Amino acid sequence: MGTLLKNMLRFILLILVQVYVLDRIHLHYMVTPYIYFLFILWMPFEGNRAFQMLIAFALGFTLDGFRHHPGFHSAACVLVAYLRPFVVNLLISQQGAENNYQEPSAKSMGGFIPYLVYAGMLTLVHHGWLFFLEAMQFGDFWYFIVKTVFSTAISLLLIMIVELLFSRKQAFRTNTV
Amino acid sequence: MHNLFLFFRRYFNFIVLLLLQGFSIYLLVHYNSYHNALASNFMNEVTGRVNTQFNKVDYFFKLRNTNEVLIKNNERLVNLLNENFEKQDTSTKIVSENIFNDTTGRKRKWQYFSAKVVSNSVAAQNNFIAINRGAGQQIKKDDGVVDLNNGVVGIVTEVGENYSVIMSLLHKDSKISAKLKKGGEVGQVIWDGKEPNRLSLIEIRKSALVAKGDTVYTSGFTTTFPYGLMIGTIDEIVKDKSTNNYILYLKSTANFYNLQYVNAIENLQREEVDQLLKNANIKVNN
Numbered sequence: 250m251g252t253l254l255k256n257m258l259r260f261i262l263l264i265l266v267q268v269y270v271l272d273r274i275h276l277h278y279m280v281t282p283y284i285y286f287l288f289i290l291w292m293p294f295e296g297n298r299a300f301q302m303l304i305a306f307a308l309g310f311t312l313d314g315f316r317h318h319p320g321f322h323s324a325a326c327v328l329v330a331y332l333r334p335f336v337v338n339l340l341i342s343q344q345g346a347e348n349n350y351q352e353p354s355a356k357s358m359g360g361f362i363p364y365l366v367y368a369g370m371l372t373l374v375h376h377g378w379l380f381f382l383e384a385m386q387f388g389d390f391w392y393f394i395v396k397t398v399f400s401t402a403i404s405l406l407l408i409m410i411v412e413l414l415f416s417r418k419q420a421f422r423t424n425t426v
Numbered sequence: 427m428h429n430l431f432l433f434f435r436r437y438f439n440f441i442v443l444l445l446l447q448g449f450s451i452y453l454l455v456h457y458n459s460y461h462n463a464l465a466s467n468f469m470n471e472v473t474g475r476v477n478t479q480f481n482k483v484d485y486f487f488k489l490r491n492t493n494e495v496l497i498k499n500n501e502r503l504v505n506l507l508n509e510n511f512e513k514q515d516t517s518t519k520i521v522s523e524n525i526f527n528d529t530t531g532r533k534r535k536w537q538y539f540s541a542k543v544v545s546n547s548v549a550a551q552n553n554f555i556a557i558n559r560g561a562g563q564q565i566k567k568d569d570g571v572v573d574l575n576n577g578v579v580g581i582v583t584e585v586g587e588n589y590s591v592i593m594s595l596l597h598k599d600s601k602i603s604a605k606l607k608k609g610g611e612v613g614q615v616i617w618d619g620k621e622p623n624r625l626s627l628i629e630i631r632k633s634a635l636v637a638k639g640d641t642v643y644t645s646g647f648t649t650t651f652p653y654g655l656m657i658g659t660i661d662e663i664v665k666d667k668s669t670n671n672y673i674l675y676l677k678s679t680a681n682f683y684n685l686q687y688v689n690a691i692e693n694l695q696r697e698e699v700d701q702l703l704k705n706a707n708i709k710v711n712n
Contacts, residue, residue: 269480275549278621299442306446314469315477316547317554317584317591320454327446331439382454383551386598387619 252293252351260308263288268315271407279396282404284411285312286375289330290368291417293352298334305330325379329371340367350419355412357419368408369401376401467586474556474589477545485686492686499574536652538689539564544589548622548682553596555580557688560588569690570651577679578602578657579688581650590690595657596622596682603648604657607641609634615642615657615676622682625658627674634672636663642676649696 267285275281289305309323316322337353340363350357355364376397384393434441485492541559559565569582571592580600584591593600595617602615604627613629627642640660646653658676666673693699 272547272549275622281549298439302439302442302446306450309450315473315545316550317470317473317556318454318550318552319457319466320450320452324447324450324454327443327450331443382451383619387551389619392620 256288256292259288259291260311264308264311264315267312272316276399276403280400280403282400282407283375283379284404284407286326286329286371287408287411289326289333290371290408291352291354292330292333294337294348294350298331301333302327302330321379321382324382325375328378329375332374333371336367336370349421352417352419354417354419364412365405365409368412369405372404372408373397373401376404466584470556470584470586470589470591474544474558474586477556478558481542481544488684488686491684495574495686502575535693535695537692537694539569539692540687540689541565541590542687543685546594546682546685548594548596551619552598553594553622553682554583555592555594555685555688557590557592557690558588559690560586560590562587564692565590565690566692568650568696569692570655571688571690572651572655573680573685573688575679576655576689578644578651578655579680579682579685582690592688594682595625595678595680602651602657603645604642605645606630606634606636607643609636612645612647613674623678624661625676625678627660627676628671630672630674632665632670632672636660636672636674638663642674649693649699652691652693 263285267283271282271284285308286305288308289301292301292304305326306323309321309326310319312322313319340358353364353367355361358364358367380393380397380400384390539559541557541563543555544558545554545556547553547555555571557565557571565582565585567582567585571579571582573579578595580592580594580597582590583593595602595615597617598619600615600617603612604615605612611630611634613627615625615627617625630636638660642657642660644651644653644655644657656679658678660674661677662675664673664675
């Protein structure tokens with residue numbers, strides 16, 4: 250399957266799962282898990298960063314379209330897409346792993362723990378920025394902190410389950426270093 | 427000049443980030459003006475269609491609930507039938523104050539249009555509801571929206587060709603003029619953004635007599651809702667320490683978790699009232 254086709258399918262599936270399954274969840278009137286931005290987390294290592302940010306904006310804008318309130322998710326997605334290469338550079342341990350593998354996963358990051366930290370940091374950024382923008386309008390500081398922490402925990406749990414259930418097969422691309 | 431190009435090249439990604447963030451936050455803050463844009467109409471049409479398909483499944487699983495609501499509503503309507511009433515005294519004549527009467531002696535002011543909910547949310551802090559009826563099917567902006575038991579749901583904010591978007595009561599900008607049934611005090615119903623189906627009534631003085639379970643309904647002071655539609659019942663009474671007012675938490679009449687059908691209410695006399703108010707304002711200001 251081509252990279253383009255794969256990513257398009259992922260885009261559509263993740264948005265549909267988010268809108269029709271996860272958005273209905275509202276634990277303790279507070280926590281709604283978000284996993285649609287896995288699309289950004291799974292974008293290839295290589296590629297134009299400005300272009301990736303534009304794609305991330307489109308992803309956020311699509312979800313905003315379903316919620317009839319533009320701006321929230323597009324802002325959070327763009328920020329995640331911008332910070333992602335920094336986090337990848339921090340965490341990747343294997344020499345030349347970003348050349349040997351196509352995209353971040355438990356395998357290419359060199360284990361489950363680095364992948365957990367990678368996903369965790371970006372999830373925190375996404376949720377933090379999203380709820381910060383919401384809190385600017387309602388202005389309840391402690392509610393915002395608690396909501397961010399618990400939502401990040403639940404979303405991260407789901408992201409890890411997704412990683413275990415749908416192990417993405419990635420060919421080891423040799424002789425590229 | 428060379429240095430400028432170098433600068434742009436070095437910080438190109440960061441500049442893209444700032445631009446996109448700026449654009450997002452602009453949309454966020456000015457989302458009312460965005461509503462009038464062409465793009466929003468297109469987005470609503472697309473999401474409306476996708477939502478309609480998914481709603482078919484969702485609707486099937488909620489049929490039982492919808493049926494119960496319909497039966498209850500049917501009972502209420504049957505009770506209103508003319509056959510249920512007997513005219514006691516035929517010698518008195520009822521004189522109406524309304525000048526413009528039709529042959530039955532009444533004039534229609536409010537008209538109900540039923541619509542199917544195609545998407546609904548309670549989990550966000552600004553919740554919208556989309557319905558499958560738009561400008562082509564007589565929905566107008568600022569129409570009030572109620573559920574099938576006449577519990578207030580929200581106000582129409584965006585009207586497309588075939589779909590409309592309703593600002594639910596569960597929205598930070600939602601503000602409905604409301605009245606206590608017992609004492610007649612008037613306040614505003616807002617939402618604090620935390621718990622769905624739990625609204626707050628503010629601007630009620632502490633001198634008012636309130637008790638748990640009291641009914642709160644629309645005041646009829648706006649052109650959006652008729653007088654006397656249920657908004658909720660008082661669930662918790664809190665005294666605001668900083669002001670002389672109560673904060674009354676209400677349990678909403680409409681259950682926002684399982685809305686399937688709603689009625690939009692059009693005020694057929696809105697333009698007249700608006701025009702009068704506008705004229706009055708112009709006179710005062712000059």
